[in-house]
Amino acid sequence: MLDLDPGPYGFYVWMSYGLSAVALAWLAVSSLAFARRWRRRAEALETRAQEVEPGPETQP
Amino acid sequence: MTQALAFLYNPHRFMAFSAWAAPLFGALALALAAVGLWLGFTAPEDYQQGDTVRIMFIHVPAAWLGLFVYVCLGGASFLSLVFRQALADAAARAAAPIGAVFTALALATGSLWGKPMWGAWWVWDARLTSVLVLFLFYLAYMALRAAIDDEAKGARAAAILALVGLINVPVVHWSVEWWNTLHQGRTVFAAGGSRAATVFLVPLLLMSLSYMSAFGALWLVRIRGEVWRRRAAAAEARLAR
Structure with a gap:
């Protein structure tokens, strides 16, 4: 049966689960934000670089 | 093993692989x-630990991962240092914050278990x-990379x-056998x-x-971010020429 009442140890049990949930959620959100931010930046810069320096097929 | 590593050395193949593997792992x-x-x-209370036994279900995995991630960090650092593989360096850099969080969670949840059970x-x-030393190695690794402006030298x-820091890994693992x-001990x-x-x-x-x-999942996502960051830096350098 589901037991969500840790009795006198409630503070220690819920603090452990709360801290773990917050830390892992922060890690997931920050990792996704990090990857997304650099992907957008890289794509924008690569597009600009291609405009400035056309590839060999477009050069005379 | 060598073929698997050679497959992942190629950033294009790695990006294609991680695009579906990261959400799958997540x-x-x-x-x-x-x-x-x-x-x-739904497990019963432990006859000695009472309900605090439930802390073990998140404390032990965090401690194992803290150690395992450090082995990954060490392995990637070795490949980066010896074979000059850029993707291995990206993997090492990406692993450090994840390992630091797992180790910090192991220390924090262990402390929250220790207070009611040990009284301290x-x-x-x-x-x-030794786990605290492991955590300090993670912090030192990140601080050193951040402190050196030349990225190659910092890496x-x-x-x-x-x-x-790999020397500390067997110390953490065997500490309960080597010392009283x-x-x-190992359970x-x-x-x-x-x-x-x-x-x-x-x-x-x-x-x-x-x-x-x-x-x-987190490692793959962060390595992808590192690859994009380096691509952005390369494009920026081309534009600055």
Whole structure:
């Protein structure tokens, strides 16, 4: 049966689960934000670089 | 093994692989955590630890992952230092913050278990102290990379530091055997089989697999971010010419 009442140890049990949930959620959100931010930046810069320096097929 | 590494050395193949592998690992982590938490909170109280036994279902996986991620960091640093593989360096850099968070969680949840069970938040026990040293190695690795402006030099210095820190890994693992510690000895991988009751062992292993899958997903996402960051830097350098 589901037991969500840790009795006198409630503070220690819920603090452990709360801290773990917050830390892992922060890690997931920050990792996704990090990857997304650099992907957008890289794509924008690569597009600009291609405009400035056309590839060999477009050069005379 | 060599072929698997050669496959992942190629950034294009790595990006194609990680695009589907990262969400798969993430979904697996959530599914395993749902079952593991359900079994963890339906397990009976331990006859000695009472309800604090439920802290073990998240403390032990965090501690295992803290150690495992450091081995990955050390392995990637070795490949980066010896074979000059850029993707290995990106993998090492990406692993450090994840490992630091897992190790910090192991220390924090261990402390929250120790207070009601041992009567102290912290003791200078060999296991606890060696895990604290592990956490400091993670912080030192990240600080060293951040402190050196030349990225290549910073990567080399940090890789050497990571390899030095590998010495601490067997110390953490064997500390409960080498010294007379307050921390309990090996339970799950004890000689002659696990000493934990099945009712506690199953949720513990499910949560460990969940943490492992979460690490797989987070690591791949962060390595992808590193690859994009380096591509942005290369494009910026082309534009500056």
